[in-house]
Amino acid sequence: MASKPLINNVKPNSNHIGDQMPVRGGSFNKISRLWRQDIRAETNAERQFLRNQKKVEQEKAQEAYESQISRGM
DSSP: OOOOOGGGGOOOOTTOOTTSOOOOTTHHHHHHHHHHHHHHHHHHHHHHHHHHHHHHHHHHHHHHHHHHHHHHO
């Protein structure tokens, strides 16, 4: 009696990524989306911080200039 290997009896699972852990309900996509959102939020916060820093430096320079002008008069 010839026996077939067990692997032939296993149906492919569409929720499996290779031999990695199964993905149910798109949880991998959800995690990936959350990571992208987190990275985007962090990048935007850094850009906002740099814009604010630039604005502060410009205001300091303007105040120093105005102070120098007023002392010179």
